[in-house]
Amino acid sequence: MGSGCSSDAARTVGGPVTAEPATKRGAPSKLVGTVCTVEVSSDTLSSEGVKGVPPHWKEDLVDEPGPVVAVDLEKGMAYLKKRFLPLFPRAKLLTFEQLQEEHAELIGASVILVHNMPPPQGVNEIHKALFLRHLEKGGGVICFGSGCCYMGFNLRCLQLVPFAAHDRRHWNRGTGKVSLVETQFGKKLFGSSSSSSSPDCFACPSGAESGFWHSPLVLPLGNGEYRRKGGPFDIEGGVALPILEYASEMNECGAEASLVGMPAVCLAELMPSKARVVSVGPHMEITPTPEGAAWLDAAACWASSGLKQAAGGEGKVVFLSRPVFSLESMTGTDRDGGRLRQLPCPSPSVLSELALGSDALQALNSATLEGGEETFRVPEGKRVVALDLGKGEETLTEMFGSVAPDSSQRTVMQPEQLKEEGSLKTGRDAVILHGGMANEHADKLFEVRGREALRDFVAAGGAVLGICAGAHWVSCRNLPGWGHIAPLVPHDNSNWRRGVGDVRVRLTEQGRQLVGDVGGLESDFTLRYANGPLNISLMEESFVNFQPGRPRRAREEKEEDDDNEEEGEGEGEKQQIELEGSGAIPLLLFAENQSGSSDNVQTDKMKGHCACWASVFKGGGRVIALSPHPEYAQTPVSRNFLRRLLMWLLG
Incomplete structure (x- = not known):
């Protein structure tokens, strides 16, 4: 079982493993592994000693994601719908302006999805101010692909979350599929499918396949590096924890760093606001597999656990192992x-x-x-x-x-x-x-x-x-x-x-x-x-x-719906079918006898x-x-x- 730092990376560092001071709330006292990190200034690999999953991460875990917002930074609403609704079917799809002006109540009270981004031309101070306010109020964020770079510490980026892409010179690693495997931290937090059959428990599979389209090699920053570079928070436990790591290679450009054993999906809790951030390096949102969707759903639940209005304020979700119908x-x-x-x-x-x-x-x-x-x-x-x-x-x-x-x-x-x-x-x-x-x-x-x-x-x-x-x-x-x-x-x-x-x-x-x-x-x-x-x-x-x-x-923005056209969905339909009442009505059951x-x-x-x-x-x-x-x-x-x-x- 990997710990998020490949043996090659450990040899590259060649220095002592450092450990942050013990975290509060009953953190384990012994080192259980290392996490591969990146030194931003020199773009070299390092490592941080880790003491396991903080106990409250497991204790606070909610049954389903809270309010999820897919915010359009420049891709268009059709892109958001195509990429994110299969994973988060109840998400709100908003433009940045709508989030800022019409739905400000969701700032700090939701999990915001940050989509893949092209290289920025400069720091967008308006974006930075809103996301900083969101994190200061304890909101959650899930970044995908180069969205992790945009929120993190690459050149001309927002420098808010403790992640950065390593070796961006070799950005063209290739396209196709990569295999991901759970780390010891992922298994501890969410449990592999062999550990539980209860519908009320997380039972994520032991790994997943993911799309990979020249995806950045997104790595965590240690707390010291993050703070030295101007990071506005402290990282719980000193570093983000990988829950999935790469188990197969994609390296058509001959980059020095191998993907195998490197962090693919990481979790970071930012203190003192307890904001929770997830970095997803590969393109798990593009044609997601059931296994990948299960991991992203679990990560979204973790990111929602710190919200004051967890699970959308609807109370505990009752999951069922078999169908149940009654008057209520x-x-x-x-x-x-x-x-x-x-x-x-x-x-x-x-x-x-x-x-x-x-x-x-x-x-x-x-x-x-x-x-x-x-x-x-x-x-x-x-x-x-x-x-x-x-x-x-x-x-x-x-x-x-x-x-x-x-x-x-x-x-x-x-x-x-x-x-x-x-x-x-x-x-x-x-x-x-x-x-x-x-x-x-x-x-x-x-x-x-x-x-x-x-x-x-x-x-x-x-x-x-x-x-x-x-x-x-x-x-x-x-x-x-x-x-x-x-x-x-x-x-x-x-x-x-x-x-x-x-x-x-x-x-x-x-x-x-x-x-x-x-x-x-x-x-x-x-x-x-x-x-x-x-x-x-x-x-x-x-x-x-x-x-x-x-x-x-x-619909009122009259934007081009090219993504839907490619999928054969561009019939130009604009008529909404709106339910009267609270949904479907069951009339007939297959009898028990x-x-x-x-x-x-x-x-x-x-x-x-x-x-x-x-x-x-x-x-x-x-x-x-x-x-x-x-x-x-x-x-x-x-x-x-x-x-x-x-x-x-x-x-």
């Missing part, structure tokens, strides 16, 4: 691939205003369950629109014809028709996105700007029902072309092949309030399943941030997960994401349930 709480997450967490459910008073009326429920039961199929009609002036994404008109008519028997109240529409003005009528149409493959849906809709048309339709008050692949597509999957219409993301999507067959489902209390008991059933009923997603609720801040196109705060379900469906992995979600938006839009298939192998009960969903969508 439901299961959700803050990102695509994020940990399960407990979220509050919409209040009963909100649900009562959205519920189907008793007359509609009676008519549905009479028509479907009592044999009067020919009497069922959707409300006058309404229409069911099946969007053909590959099934064909004949198949879609067969699948959904019995749901709306009157042919004048249903139609099949081709994706190309979405471009025609007035093809969909808000307040009249409920669009069905059928099953299949979600990536094929994304391709077909992207070709005709169908995503933009459907998002505008919902924002203006329209209704959409996504079934199976359609339910996957309306979610906020972090993939090009996905709908980002409903505040949902699929859980455990790498294991999406769960089988095809019958499953047992049951209405939630919220589902009973909105669409009533299906045929008076108090227990479970059967629906056909075919590898549908296990969607979970996405927190509102993340849903807002992951709207396609430019970030909301940049799966007796009678098909043997070839992995129901053990599905039990307790939500099978159907409803969302309501400002402007009157409504969306339902349904994982099973009530239109397949129809029974009176499954048909009754599907009709109830359509009636609810049509208001």
Whole structure:
């Protein structure tokens, strides 16, 4: 296990290992290793003796990052969105001027992300004054790549944090991937994945891969060097501690210093303000791996631990090992691939205003369950629109014809028709996105700007029902072309092949309030399943941030969105879909008792997960994401349930 100083570096120094005085608050008394540091004036390597992780770093650690701010220093909002939202999905994206003038309350009360920077032409005194005030008030900072140099002690930089890039003459080390490995300090603070399985504990992997694009070799300064050079604070423990170090080489330019064994990610606490700073030398924010994202999330939690309003002031986060749904709480997450967490459910008073009326429920039961199929009609002036994404008109008519028997109240529409003005009528149409493959849906809709048309339709008050692949597509999957219409993301999507067959489902209390008991059933009923997603609720801040196109705060700035164009995301969408209320509403669960379900469906992995979600938006839009298939192998009960969903969508 490395300690952050390579053997080559130690031999280069050739001098005695120095130790800072013992820190307060019960620091260990014995040296446990050395950290490679840089002497700024001569740009030579040195080392500092360290006495381990300060005990309060572990004791104060919060469960999730506090308020995170990605501040635009000159890259543009599209760059911030592309680089940082996958890692910090609830972050605020602000220009420097917005932070300074409109959100001054976040100075000293947030973790600021400092992005990669070109070489500065001179010290920006306005930047320096704001960041100094932020650190003096105990705020956190995470610097990426040359952002570490900008905040640190390289030429014409701000000289605030105890870091500097070594050997900048050899800046062109190369591009590609590098391997990182945890240090003894990283393992002590966050623990490797083998040490704990509890969802409430950090269990960072033993290493990670990272992108490397001519990244600077960012090294810590010892406290003595930092203070001699004008550093305005003292460093807790005398030097920053590396939590990840390089385990592979990148040196196409023949630099003398090897990457292997050198610090890659370091933590420094600045005294007396207790501000916490993280330096991330390699480009871990560019196409982050799950392992790298876990380490950055842990580092952000550490940087947030000193904030007076840790974890956003929301209290302790309850992480879950399995889904939980009740009248008061439901299961959700803050990102695509994020940990399960407990979220509050919409209040009963909100649900009562959205519920189907008793007359509609009676008519549905009479028509479907009592044999009067020919009497069922959707409300006058309404229409069911099946969007053909590959099934064909004949198949879609067969699948959904019995749901709306009157042919004048249903139609099949081709994706190309979405471009025609007035093809969909808000307040009249409920669009069905059928099953299949979600990536094929994304391709077909992207070709005709169908995503933009459907998002505008919902924002203006329209209704959409996504079934199976359609339910996957309306979610906020972090993939090009996905709908980002409903505040949902699929859980455990790498294991999406769960089988095809019958499953047992049951209405939630919220589902009973909105669409009533299906045929008076108090227990479970059967629906056909075919590898549908296990969607979970996405927190509102993340849903807002992951709207396609430019970030909301940049829409009035009319900046070019070149980054999104490169990703195939530049559809020019400007319509925001805003939630009404507190997020998605769980209507249906995969039952705990799966007796009678098909043997070839992995129901053990599905039990307790939500099978159907409803969302309501400002402007009157409504969306339902349904994982099973009530239109397949129809029974009176499954048909009754599907009709109830359509009636609810049509208001």
